[in-house]
Amino acid sequence: MTADDRITLYYSPQTRAAGTRVLLEELGAPYDLEVLNMKAGEQRKPAFLAINPLGKVPTIGHRGQIVTEQVAIFIYLADLFPSAGLTPALDDPMRGPYLRWIAYYGASFEPAVIDHFMKREPAPVTQSPYADYDTMLSALEQQLAKGPYLLGERMTAADILWGIAFNWTMTFGIVPRKDVFTRYAERITQRAAFQRVTAADAEMAAQHAAAAGG
The missing domain is CATH 1.20.1050.10 (Glutathione S-transferase Yfyf (Class Pi); Chain A, domain 2)
Structure with a gap:
């Protein structure tokens, strides 16, 4: 597996992006988090706006391409890992x-x-x-x-x-x-998967709050 095959999830805890992280866990997908501290406004800084002009998470990077919009991300990821069984195939009536x-x-x-x-x-x-x-x-x-x-x-x-x-x-x-x-x-x-992400999010959110407050 090359570095490009890993998925980068642009992420902030306790946001819509948590659902994408849960899906990645359910799929058993290889991924890395690029964490944004939204309490500190990092999602509105030029570096991330160059990736997603709306300043929104979830956003993913994969094989040199960016995918935004939660619905598109869910379809894309589930199709990428069909062996996980979380998406009907193209010829499936469902x-x-x-x-x-x-x-x-x-x-x-x-x-x-x-x-x-x-x-x-x-x-x-x-x-x-x-x-x-x-x-x-x-x-x-x-x-x-x-x-x-x-x-x-x-x-x-x-x-x-x-x-x-x-x-x-x-x-x-x-x-x-x-x-x-x-x-x-x-x-x-x-x-x-949901329980793991929720626990990790609570810890990360506390760290972000402390950093923003400091």
Whole structure:
């Protein structure tokens, strides 16, 4: 394995990037962290803005290329390590539903929960990317009720993305703690990979807070 085959994850603890780190752990992928102290504003400095002009994590580097956008990163990484079994193959009938629910996260869920959290008036249903908040959430509830995972009995990278998202948004009261969402999130947060990353994040976040305060 060459240095280019290793994945560089531009990272800050207790952010969306944690989900990508959990996925890398689940995949057994070789990776290195390039840690940014967001409490010190390192994500807004020229060095990182030259890599991702939006100053956002997660961002990954692999084989000389940069990949941004959480949904793209999840698809890319899961496809890169098919032997881990977290992505349906291109000729798998479940490939379409898998892509549907991953894309739904970025296209519908995130804009809806941000509008909801900010108490912004949503666009008219005919112009909104997510119809309306309740409809968007109801579609997820109906799909997860078939469980235990989005694609039934099979866990995929989509479940890591969504399980962590539900855990995070329910913690802050953005998404209601319905039983189906709670049980689903627990299936992911009880896994060893999530527990390892959470413990490491707590230690790293404490170090960043101390450094920023000093």
